[in-house]
Amino acid sequence: MSTDILRLAAEEAYAEELAALAETDEYPRPPRWRLSPQAVASYLLGGETRNGVAITPKYLGQRRLMEIAIATLATDRALLLLGVPGTAKSWVSEHLSAAISGDSRLAVQGTAGTAEEAIRYGWNYAKLLAEGPSPAALVESPVLRGMRDGLLVRVEELTRIPSDVQDALITILSEKTLPVPELNTEIRATRGFNIIATANDRDRGVNELSSALKRRFNTVVLPLPDSLDEETEIVRSRVESLGKALKLPSEPPAVEEIRRLVTVFRELRAGVTVDGKTKLKSPSGVLSTGEAISVLNQGLALAGHFGDGVLRARDLASGLVGAVVKDPVQDRIVWLEYLDTVVKERDGWKDLYRACRELA
Incomplete structure (x- = not known):
């Protein structure tokens, strides 16, 4: 990996640790997970592998919170990391994705201007005008790619996204499908797919999650350090x-x-x-x-x-x-x-x- 890159993705920066954990990991792994839940916890919280490789802690805090987060991602419920700014929500979501899927770069950055296409799909309008709706004209969102390939997808600052765009996640999280009516088809989620969302405590009241969307998430609150x-x-x-x-x-x-x-x-x-x-x-x-x-x-x-x-x-x-x-x-x-x-x-x-x- 080039040393000129300012910031490596988690799976690149900690590739040796992830490889060492995978080599000695004898616990059962959920479908398409690179590591078992126990090994993911070791990656996040630090320790040493059985062959003597030191694992640096990525999260210093309550172990039980990380265990709950990891276990949630092994179910059909999505994970919402909630907390005030600076409590490592994005950091934890990146490392969870790196350890579980081997790819932390499938991410949607939530802003007031985030459009539905960022969650569902968009179109290459040049091809759309020339050929009409076709798979080649479809522009895949990170969520669509995660569903197709069975990977975790990160949605950063979920409560910054307009409410009507947030609700595009409801069918994806409940039915595990993404309809594409223009092509008379749908994308069905592959095993291993799930969503990790983050939200800022300070943004309450900006774009509140609907009760229907809240039910699709298990919320883990990341606190400020105790001492x-x-x-x-x-x-x-x-x-x-x-x-x-x-x-x-x-x-x-x-x-x-x-x-x-x-x-x-x-x-x-x-x-x-x-x-x-x-x-x-x-x-x-x-x-x-x-x-x-x-x-x-x-x-x-x-x-x-x-x-x-x-x-x-x-x-x-x-x-x-x-x-x-x-x-x-x-x-x-x-x-x-x-x-x-x-x-x-x-x-x-x-x-x-x-x-x-x-x-x-």
Whole structure:
């Protein structure tokens, strides 16, 4: 695989791990699954194969949630991953598809402009005008290809898709068929086909799922990390892997710096300091784990290209202020109050206070 590709698909980036798991996997596999459910769980949660190959954890959280998600995909119900931004919904759906189908690229990106053709099928209008409706003029959607080939299909941000377009999934999920009346035929789903959808908690009320569509999904809620240590480890591992992929000319950040950033995010998100003694106002943004990873990567880029390669408070503050202050009026008040009442008084945080105050 070319090293010039900015981001490899999961099945490409972790091909060796998937091959090692398949080689030692002796558990029963559902039809057309590349791995058994137990091996898929090992791929997601990490461990070591029987022949000594280390499997890096892709999801750090409750094992039972991943087991429920995997078991759902082995049934005739679709899977809906629900949570606030930055809780690894898309990351989990990509790795589930990679481990189960060996292809994570059959995906529909949900937006307000997503048309029904993205879920059903479209037409090559040049051929349609020249030949009339024909299989050659049909433009297959990712869902149609997944049904035909028995693969998982990802639908990202399902609740961003208009309600009438969402409902195109009802027949597909209930009858496991996709009618093509123009050709007087239908596509019948092959064993192995299923859908993993993701939805953002913050989008409730945008395009609510109909009750009929909700019944076709088993919903798994992905929570924010339970503890400071858990979230720090998630950020550390993702920043380390992204830093290698981006070839940033900087050293991996010290765990203490990551912990400071995660502490700020958790306190502002919860509206209370970690010791529970001081109540805080929360900014308008989500301050998710995913955003903490982005803040650190930005700091590493600054340290590598404009510093000595070591992440310092000044580099960290550059992304931190932008992550917290989304509303230049209200969020700025919240941020300055937090700096003066918490950061300024905390032992060992004076450098971060000065750097943030300078930018604020």
